Amino acid sequence: MPRVSISQVANAKDAEDLKCxxxxxxxxxxxVVSCPAKHMFCNECFTRWVDKSGKICPQDRQRFTKMQNPTPNQSSTLKNTKYYCKHKRDGYKFVGTSEEVTKHEPVCPEAVVTCTVPNCDRSMKRKGLAAHNSNKKREHEQLKKKxxxxxxxxxxxxLATGGKLEVFLEMKALRKSTWVEVEESSESSEDSEDSDDYDDSDEDEEGYWAY
Ligand SMILES: [Zn+2]
Ligand SMILES: [Zn+2]
Ligand SMILES: [Zn+2]
Ligand SMILES: [Zn+2]
Incomplete structure (x- = not known):
């Protein structure tokens, strides 16, 4: 499971008390080492430390005799620590345990995603994807045809230069017809960046295909 950054811990005191x-x-x-304060570390960090420095607690330099699992209290505090979603700075405030935040972040409405239509490649927040797909419907069709x-x-x-075979197969299956030719799009993807409304009325939608 990817690790949630300590900078996302919702309560600063939790971070201070529990950090490695x-x-x-x-x-x-x-x-956890058997020093009086029962300090807690990552297994990996701790193993490297002991190899180098011996049985001295990395935090308070007390000698210790053994390494233990966290106490039930430490375990439950860790498990219940609340974190913000890493996109919080963008205005969306999701709070949850590390497990919940790890599940949330990839599907967060504030996460930046890239349009999967070939050659579109525009990036946007996930919450804007539906509007993008509907605004660029016409352009997306052109891009798929190209x-x-x-x-x-x-x-x-x-295919060797990154052609999307899925698109080819998908469109072939969708329209069992013979390909003839494609017209150049009247607008390049560059200068159509801000024009979200396409006027389809005087272009022949079916002109690219022969039946
Ligand atoms: Zn200690
Ligand atoms: Zn560590
Ligand atoms: Zn989020
Ligand atoms: Zn797109």
Whole structure:
């Protein structure tokens, strides 16, 4: 499981009390040494420390005799520590345990995603994806058609340079028809950046295909 950064801990005191004094992050696979304060460290950090420095607590320099699992109290405090989503600075305030935040972040509405339509490649927040798909519907169709044209013209070269086979197969299956030619789009993707509304009325939608 990817690790949630200590900078996302919602309560600063939790971070201060629990952090590993070697890597200054929340302890991962935690181990506790038998010093009076029962200090807690990441297993990996701790193992490296002991190899180098011997049985001295990295935090208070007390000698210790053994390494233990966290106490039930330490375990439950760690497990219940609340974190903010890493996109919090963008205005969206999700708070949860490290497990919940780890699940949330990849699907966060504030996470930046890239449009998967071939050659579109625009990046935006996930919450803007639906609007993007509907605003660029016409342009997306053009881009998909261009991709198919490229694949048809020279399939090996197109695939070798990143052509999207899925698009080719998807469109082929969708429209069991014969490809003839593709017209150049009247707008390049560059200068259409801000024009979200396409007027489809005087362009022939079916003009690219022969049935
Ligand atoms: Zn550590
Ligand atoms: Zn200690
Ligand atoms: Zn979020
Ligand atoms: Zn797009």
């Amino acid at each position: 004094a070697i890597c200054f992050q929340m302890p991962e696979d935690p181990r 991709e198919i044209c490229k694949l048809n013209a020279d399939p090996y070269k197109a």
